[in-house]
Amino acid sequence: SQQGEEDPQALSIQEGENATMNCSYKTSINNLQWYRQNSGRGLVHLILIRSNEREKHSGRLRVTLDTSKKSSSLLITASRAADTASYFCATVNSGGSNYKLTFGKGTLLTVNP
Amino acid sequence: NAGVTQTPKFQVLKTGQSMTLQCAQDMNHEYMSWYRQDPGMGLRLIHYSVGAGITDQGEVPNGYNVSRSTTEDFPLRLLSAAPSQTSVYFCASSYAGQEHSVYFGPGTRLLVL
Numbered sequence: 001s002q003q004g005e006e007d008p009q010a011l012s013i014q015e016g017e018n019a020t021m022n023c024s025y026k027t028s029i030n031n032l033q034w035y036r037q038n039s040g041r042g043l044v045h046l047i048l049i050r051s052n053e054r055e056k057h058s059g060r061l062r063v064t065l066d067t068s069k070k071s072s073s074l075l076i077t078a079s080r081a082a083d084t085a086s087y088f089c090a091t092v093n094s095g096g097s098n099y100k101l102t103f104g105k106g107t108l109l110t111v112n113p
Numbered sequence: 114n115a116g117v118t119q120t121p122k123f124q125v126l127k128t129g130q131s132m133t134l135q136c137a138q139d140m141n142h143e144y145m146s147w148y149r150q151d152p153g154m155g156l157r158l159i160h161y162s163v164g165a166g167i168t169d170q171g172e173v174p175n176g177y178n179v180s181r182s183t184t185e186d187f188p189l190r191l192l193s194a195a196p197s198q199t200s201v202y203f204c205a206s207s208y209a210g211q212e213h214s215v216y217f218g219p220g221t222r223l224l225v226l
Contacts, residue, residue, distance in 0.1 A: 030211045030212075031211060031212055035217075037130055040220075041219060041220070042117075042203055042217040042218055042219045042220050043156075043203065043205075043217040043219070045214040045216070047214055048212060048214070050212065063200070067209050088155055088156070090155075090156075090168070092211050097144070097148050097163075097209070097210065097211050098162040098207040098208075098209075098210060098211055098212075098213055099128075099142055099144040099145070099162070099163055099207070100146070100158055100161060100171065100217065101148075101156070101205075102158075103155030103157070104146075104154040104157045105153060105154055106155055111153070
């Protein structure tokens with residue numbers, strides 16, 4: 001069953017704007033990860049946030065985690081056309097491990113030049 | 114390093130045919146997994162392995178077999194292909210644990226007629 005649900009399903013912005021995607025999940029987790037998938041390609045790991053962390057940064061990416069609400073957000077600042085892709089959140093459930101990621105359905109981000 | 118490689122990139126099968134999707138990694142990762150991705154869906158776990166000789170079922174294992182005779186290789190076998198198995202298949206690998214990055218292959222696009 002799908003653990004995460006991303007919101008919105010699709011997002012279209014102009015280059016230079018910020019993009020925010022949200023993810024909700026259902027069960028207790030060990031960590032939450034965000035992945036990017038360019039059209040027709042495999043997934044690329046972006047960032048991981050542990051269940052005891054509230055915020056994490058990596059370059060233009062900022063991830064927050066609220067375990068009380070079972071939700072996470074991914075912020076991409078100063079977006080570029082090259083950021084156009086689908087973004088997925090994936091969770092490692094408590095007691096689980098990296099061989100068993102549970103994915104959401106993804107957000108399709110389009111950055112217009 | 115080549116990372117995670119998958120062959121073939123694209124395959125067309127007739128209902129009832131069998132085939133093997135190949136996956137290999139050269140990073141000495143303990144964990145390997147197979148996922149399928151259907152339109153508008155996130156990835157769903159088919160089978161996984163935590164080391165050579167050890168495999169287990171994921172969320173959607175029916176119609177698929179796996180084996181892990183070496184650390185490097187994790188083939189996925191379709192026993193008798195059905196149209197419902199039309200999908201994009203991704204192989205993934207990571208070091209053992211909960212917080213290592215997971216690496217994905219480029220995918221195999223399978224069409225069952």
